[in-house]
Amino acid sequence: MNTHTKVHGKHGDFAIEAKGLVKRFKTGRSWVEVLKGVDFDARHGDLTMVMGPSGSGKSTLIANLSGLLKPEEGRVDILDVDDLWTYGSGRIDKFRLDHCGFIFQGFNLFPSLTALQQVMTVLKYQGLSSADAKKRATTALEEVGLGHRLHQRPNALSGGEKQRVAIARALAKDPQILFADEPTSALDGENGQVVIRLLRRAATEHGAAVICVTHDPRLEAWADRVIHIEDGRILDDQRRTPDPDAQLASH
Amino acid sequence: MSLALSTLLYEWRRYMAAVVALAFSGLLVLAQVGMFMGIGKAFTAQIDRARADIMILSPGATALFNGGPSGVPRRIMPVVYQHPEVLAVADLDGSGGRWQNIVKDKEPGGDPAAPGAKKMEFVNVTTIDAMPGAVTVPVDYSDDLVEALRQPYAVAVDQTALGRLGVKLGDQASYNGKTVRVAAVTQGYPNMMQATVVMSRDTLRMLGEANTGERVGPLMVQIKDPARAPIVVAQLNSISNGQFKAWTRQDLAEANEGAMMKESFIAIMLGFSLFLGVLIGVAITWQTLRGAIMANIKEFASLRALGVAMGSLRWIVLELSFWVGIAGVLAAFVLTWGVSLLAAGSGLTMSFPPMMVMMVSLMLIVIALLSGLLSLGVLKNSQPADLLR
Ligand SMILES: Nc1ncnc2c1ncn2[C@@H]1O[C@H](COP(=O)(O)OP(=O)(O)OP(=O)(O)O)[C@@H](O)[C@H]1O
Ligand SMILES: [Mg+2]
Numbered sequence: 001m002n003t004h005t006k007v008h009g010k011h012g013d014f015a016i017e018a019k020g021l022v023k024r025f026k027t028g029r030s031w032v033e034v035l036k037g038v039d040f041d042a043r044h045g046d047l048t049m050v051m052g053p054s055g056s057g058k059s060t061l062i063a064n065l066s067g068l069l070k071p072e073e074g075r076v077d078i079l080d081v082d083d084l085w086t087y088g089s090g091r092i093d094k095f096r097l098d099h100c101g102f103i104f105q106g107f108n109l110f111p112s113l114t115a116l117q118q119v120m121t122v123l124k125y126q127g128l129s130s131a132d133a134k135k136r137a138t139t140a141l142e143e144v145g146l147g148h149r150l151h152q153r154p155n156a157l158s159g160g161e162k163q164r165v166a167i168a169r170a171l172a173k174d175p176q177i178l179f180a181d182e183p184t185s186a187l188d189g190e191n192g193q194v195v196i197r198l199l200r201r202a203a204t205e206h207g208a209a210v211i212c213v214t215h216d217p218r219l220e221a222w223a224d225r226v227i228h229i230e231d232g233r234i235l236d237d238q239r240r241t242p243d244p245d246a247q248l249a250s251h
Numbered sequence: 252m253s254l255a256l257s258t259l260l261y262e263w264r265r266y267m268a269a270v271v272a273l274a275f276s277g278l279l280v281l282a283q284v285g286m287f288m289g290i291g292k293a294f295t296a297q298i299d300r301a302r303a304d305i306m307i308l309s310p311g312a313t314a315l316f317n318g319g320p321s322g323v324p325r326r327i328m329p330v331v332y333q334h335p336e337v338l339a340v341a342d343l344d345g346s347g348g349r350w351q352n353i354v355k356d357k358e359p360g361g362d363p364a365a366p367g368a369k370k371m372e373f374v375n376v377t378t379i380d381a382m383p384g385a386v387t388v389p390v391d392y393s394d395d396l397v398e399a400l401r402q403p404y405a406v407a408v409d410q411t412a413l414g415r416l417g418v419k420l421g422d423q424a425s426y427n428g429k430t431v432r433v434a435a436v437t438q439g440y441p442n443m444m445q446a447t448v449v450m451s452r453d454t455l456r457m458l459g460e461a462n463t464g465e466r467v468g469p470l471m472v473q474i475k476d477p478a479r480a481p482i483v484v485a486q487l488n489s490i491s492n493g494q495f496k497a498w499t500r501q502d503l504a505e506a507n508e509g510a511m512m513k514e515s516f517i518a519i520m521l522g523f524s525l526f527l528g529v530l531i532g533v534a535i536t537w538q539t540l541r542g543a544i545m546a547n548i549k550e551f552a553s554l555r556a557l558g559v560a561m562g563s564l565r566w567i568v569l570e571l572s573f574w575v576g577i578a579g580v581l582a583a584f585v586l587t588w589g590v591s592l593l594a595a596g597s598g599l600t601m602s603f604p605p606m607m608v609m610m611v612s613l614m615l616i617v618i619a620l621l622s623g624l625l626s627l628g629v630l631k632n633s634q635p636a637d638l639l640r
Contacts (some may be wrong), residue, residue, distance in 0.1 A: 059639040059640055062494045062639055062640075063636045063639050066556075068556065068634075068635050068636040068639065069636045090560065093555075093558050093561075094558065094560075094561045095558070095560070096556065096557065096558035097557065097558025097559065097560075098558070100556075100557070100558065101557070102553065102557060102635070102638075104553065104556075104639065105640070106549060106553065106638065108549045108550050108553035108638065109550065110254065110258065110547065110550045111257040111258075111261060111262060111547075112254075112260070112261030112262055113254065117254075117257070120561065121254055121554070122554065122557050122558075125554075125558075125559045125563060153261070166553075169557070170557070173557070181638075181639045181640070197539045231459040240422060
């Protein structure tokens, strides 16, 4: 049992602590080092923003932290798990099911399911009864402002609404950690603002450790912390005071 | 509703190829089973609905008419009649010949195509003794029907043969050059091979075709207590000396049907169709499922990211293929029903024993599940890390 990171940490307690992450990809006959010994941590209640140019290794870092892609070197302590990558893939799946939410650039919603069913599906795999799943899913969708859209399928939803369904799907599990990779880049300014505010709220009100990858500098206004990464190395790491009422100027 | 089922219903176009492939695999097998069973039933119908409790055929014969000589020497008749429990013995006389419909001159300006096309067919003739209750009269013949056949030169034709013979009730026709009249129409005696015409023994005699030779057709025997038929059959067979074989009606019907399915060409055709159906069904269903799953692979990957185990995704795919199988079975039923209507229109009644239908349905579901198992491999592409880009 590690003592740094906690499941039900208070705001400010460590949720993730990673040390010396090295990730290489094989391209052709040579190896490319995408992460070159990254140390990273994230705290409960923080909206931690990871920024950097394209190809700098932001998405790879998130994949390493969340148990989706195994790093060649380094360790990840996350919640009550000591060195996540010593777990087998079944246990890592279970860990993600219990504790992690994901938001991607694409929405990845099943075309055949209504908003409510999209959210309920994951909850049922968590072992909730249909009735409980429905209650939780409804609450989550209301929280993202889609209370009136419960029974729409994706083809009847706008891009912003789809992303909010995806957020509701991730938040309904009440995850301690929320990973978001470019959650706003497929959206216009107005919808992007709605989304970043929802992420902000997940951190503030639910105490989740939110890790958000973006290359949109305007989102910095909502962040507790901004980490810059370039060419597989962390350049700087700044704490700042978020402004929850910031405006994402729409043009 | 489950994810698999709602995906199938909502994106049915995507799964259409698989459902159609399964439906045709099913049709391929079901239509043949239906046809062979239907033909078999047509032959068995005469046995099933005979008034005779016992039938006496030449040794080795399992059918009243089709396939080989089924008659016995005429001198057997008194031998059978001497059995104390026998009430009536009669031979089934039959003949066959050329049938032509008589086309009336059309009124000028009438539709030149419709009805009156000239038809020439070779027909089977079977006879009854035109008395209600005679042992040669099938149990489902009404007294009116028998009465109608008692008239000279009256014949009965089955409903399903009317079109082929180009006649309707009341029409005259030519049989071996002599004029006969369609005095009655029977129901439920289809014969795909050759149309059958029923007439009275007296009419056959008047046509000059009655059998007066040493051998007669199969014997129809009525006994006092039908329940004792098996015992009487055993007693008759014990004195047969290899010259005839007695059957109870039930046993003969079963032997008749069984002989049909044992025909080796039928077994070969069915086996080959089954093989072809499974092969085509699996190939198309597998590829269709693969494509359809690939189309949703990102959604599956997002479930994986949220922690849903690979095993659960496999279950979704298997459930999906199960429902595709069910849809295939339903579509196969619809297609087969359509084909059987078409067939009935041309005089062939198909017959579908529930056991056979169940086995074919099961086969389709197994094909679908097999295809599902084969397409599990594509789930490897549901890499959540690919969604992080
Ligand atoms: N599966 C892979 N195989 C080979 N190379 C890869 C693979 N995944 C990522 N890379 C390489 O690793 C580098 C970092 O990729 P990554 O997706 O982490 O960048 P990123 O910072 O998220 O960029 P962007 O802002 O464009 O999303 C890139 O150069 C990319 O080409
Ligand atoms: Mg990226």
